[in-house]
Amino acid sequence: MASTGLLGINPYRGGNVAIDFTSKPTQLAISLMQKQQAKAEAVDKYFKDYEKSLNPAGLSKGELDMFTKKLKEIQNYGIQNKQAITNPSKYGYDAQSTLMAGFKDLQGLIEQGKQATAERKAFKDYINQAIKSGKHVSDNYLDILNNAMKPVGAGYVAPDLSQIDIYDPYDDVKFTTAVSKNVKPIEVEKNIPELDDQKKDIGYSKKVKKNILDIDAQKAIGDNAYYSFKSDKGTQEYFNELFNNDKETVNKLNKTFEEVYKQKIQTPADLSRAYAIAKIPKEQVIFEGDLELNDIGKFNNWLKQEKIRSANNMAANTAMAKILATQGAKDLLTQTIGNYRTGKTFSDNNSLQSLNVPVTLVKDYVKEVDMPIGVQKTLKEKGLKYEKNVVKLEPVLGEDQSGNIFLAYPKIDEKGKQVGYDWNNKTNVTNEIKGRIISDANTRVVDVLKPGKKTPIISLIKK
Numbered sequence: 001m002a003s004t005g006l007l008g009i010n011p012y013r014g015g016n017v018a019i020d021f022t023s024k025p026t027q028l029a030i031s032l033m034q035k036q037q038a039k040a041e042a043v044d045k046y047f048k049d050y051e052k053s054l055n056p057a058g059l060s061k062g063e064l065d066m067f068t069k070k071l072k073e074i075q076n077y078g079i080q081n082k083q084a085i086t087n088p089s090k091y092g093y094d095a096q097s098t099l100m101a102g103f104k105d106l107q108g109l110i111e112q113g114k115q116a117t118a119e120r121k122a123f124k125d126y127i128n129q130a131i132k133s134g135k136h137v138s139d140n141y142l143d144i145l146n147n148a149m150k151p152v153g154a155g156y157v158a159p160d161l162s163q164i165d166i167y168d169p170y171d172d173v174k175f176t177t178a179v180s181k182n183v184k185p186i187e188v189e190k191n192i193p194e195l196d197d198q199k200k201d202i203g204y205s206k207k208v209k210k211n212i213l214d215i216d217a218q219k220a221i222g223d224n225a226y227y228s229f230k231s232d233k234g235t236q237e238y239f240n241e242l243f244n245n246d247k248e249t250v251n252k253l254n255k256t257f258e259e260v261y262k263q264k265i266q267t268p269a270d271l272s273r274a275y276a277i278a279k280i281p282k283e284q285v286i287f288e289g290d291l292e293l294n295d296i297g298k299f300n301n302w303l304k305q306e307k308i309r310s311a312n313n314m315a316a317n318t319a320m321a322k323i324l325a326t327q328g329a330k331d332l333l334t335q336t337i338g339n340y341r342t343g344k345t346f347s348d349n350n351s352l353q354s355l356n357v358p359v360t361l362v363k364d365y366v367k368e369v370d371m372p373i374g375v376q377k378t379l380k381e382k383g384l385k386y387e388k389n390v391v392k393l394e395p396v397l398g399e400d401q402s403g404n405i406f407l408a409y410p411k412i413d414e415k416g417k418q419v420g421y422d423w424n425n426k427t428n429v430t431n432e433i434k435g436r437i438i439s440d441a442n443t444r445v446v447d448v449l450k451p452g453k454k455t456p457i458i459s460l461i462k463k
Contacts (some may be wrong), residue, residue: 012414020180021209022047032193033093033117045432059320060155062149062150062151062307064113066109066151066152066154067106067109067110067113068152070102070105070106070109071106073102073364074099074102075102077085077098077099077102078099080338081095081098082279083098084208095207102317107425109153112152112153113151113152113287113456116148116152116156116158119148119158119159120148120149120159123145123148123159124145125143125159125329126162126185127141127145127166128160128445130166134168134169135166135167135168135169136140136166136167136168136169136233136234136237137164138164138165138166138167138233140163140164141164144157144159144163144164144337145159146352147159150353154163163204167232167235168231168232168233168240169234169237169239169380170234170235171234172236173278175225175228175235176276176279176280178225178228179224179225179228179276179280180221180224180280181220181224181278182220182224183217183220183221183224183280184217184220185211185212185213185214185217185284186211186212186213186217187209187210187211187212187286188209188210188211188212188213189207189208189209190206190207190208190210191205191206191207191208192205192206192208193205194206194291196302200305201295201298201302202298202299202302203294203296203297203299203300203301203302204291204292204293204299205291205292205293205294205296206288206289206291207234207287207288207289207292208285208287208288209285209288210283210284210285210286211280211283211284211285211286212283213280213282213283215280217261218277218282220261220275221276222260222261222273222274222276222277222278223243223273224276225272225275225276225277226269226272226273228272229272230269235272235386236268239268239269239271239272239275240268242268242271242275243265243267243271244268246414247302249271250265253265253271253274253275253278254274255272256274256278257270257274257277258275259429261273262278264361273281274414278376289360314360331423333434333437336437337355337399337434340356340357340397341353341355341356341399342354342355342356343353345397346398346423347397347420348419348420348421348423349398349421349423351400352398352399352400352406353399354396354397354398355397355398355399355405357397357433359394361433361436362394362395362407365394365407365429366391366392366393366394366395367391367392367396367409368374368392368393369390369391369393370389370391371389371390371391371416372391372412372413372416373414374413374414374415374416375391375414375415375416376389376418378415389418391399393409393410393412394410395407395408395409395410396408396410396421397433398426398428402428403430405428405429405430405434406426406428406429407426407429408421408422408423408425408427408429409421409425410422
């Protein structure tokens with residue numbers, strides 16, 4: 001039996017009733033029928049070809065299910081109305097038009113479904129790339145995606161990126177910088193007394209400058225925080241989350257908020273204000289000077305008491321000794337290096353300033369070298385005796401513009417005459433020389449604190 005195709009029609013079979021082919025009227029009828037059946041066959045082929053052209057590849061499962069359901073409905077309609085569809089001259093074109101409209105609806109579903117698939121993919125790829133790059137996406141993203149995943153014709157809504165916020169996450173450094181903008185603290189300068197380990201004033205103090213935030217400055221910080229909250233999605237997200245899920249933080253910051261605004265935190269925006277105000281210190285040191293002796297009488301009184309207290313316990317004043325030694329050594333180093341500078345460069349090296357240092361500072365660098373033959377000969381000729389065939393070379397020190405100190409030895413010719421310095425083999429002794437000066441200063445300052453010493457510390461620590 002031949003296949004009936006889409007419409008369930010076999011154009012060469014008229015049903016189960018036998019026909020008498022010998023009757024001429026019947027022959028005419030058969031001839032007419034065959035013509036109609038030929039038309040029907042052409043119509044059937046057209047719609048079968050149209051059905052084959054419908055390619056549901058690329059549809060989502062929901063849309064494919066809908067496609068299959070509608071296709072079945074159209075196929076059933078074709079079977080149920082096959083006579084009217086294949087014989088429009090007798091029954092009219094309504095059935096054919098309905099069938100064709102059904103096929104076109106299917107074609108439209110395929111096109112819309114494929115477009116929806118492409119739109120879903122583009123939407124998901126864009127969101128995933130944004131998230132991968134560190135961006136945050138607004139919470140309504142999932143609602144839009146859920147609507148986009150519904151089948152076309154059954155609730156599908158094309159994803160609209162304009163309905164979604166994509167933004168940078170909260171940045172605490174950026175927030176802190178923003179809330180500090182154009183805030184003008186009050187600058188206060190004070191001399192802070194230096195206290196020993198027993199909280200006693202030792203007669204020393206240091207100048208300290210502080211920035212103090214008054215109530216107006218704190219409100220300015222709060223206003224900046226409010227603006228950041230309103231204008232930045234990441235900041236909104238952060239403080240909304242804190243406000244709704246971290247009551248402990250809210251309670252801690254209530255005190256700060258009440259001090260400035262005289263009420264408790266009511267909203268996430270309030271929380272952002274309180275957080276910003278608490279984050280910026282009310283007092284911030286912007287300058288701290290060196291220790292300076294400002295009350296000799298108080299210091300002498302403290303020193304006497306320390307000598308008594310330290311008589312049996314030298315460790316009691318170790319911390320204070322270190323404080324004084326460090327400051328004294330710094331001052332002494334600066335002054336000492338300044339005193340060593342001659343203001344002149346070497347004749348054979350104009351990039352280094354000559355330092356006129358005491359012999360004690362370089363005595364360990366003195367070295368012995370073989371006595372030149374010419375010197376030995378001269379001494380013999382003059383009948384002068386010598387114990388060793390060596391001469392001692394005392395180095396010189398030079399300082400460059402960066403404060404680096406270099407050591408070089410004299411160069412002598414065969415007759416023992418100095419001919420400049422060996423700068424090609426100079427040695428950087430910056431740390432060693434400065435270390436010796438500081439070490440010497442520390443020793444002397446700590447020594448002052450020992451019982452029985454009368455050297456006033458004021459003579460060692462220069463202002």
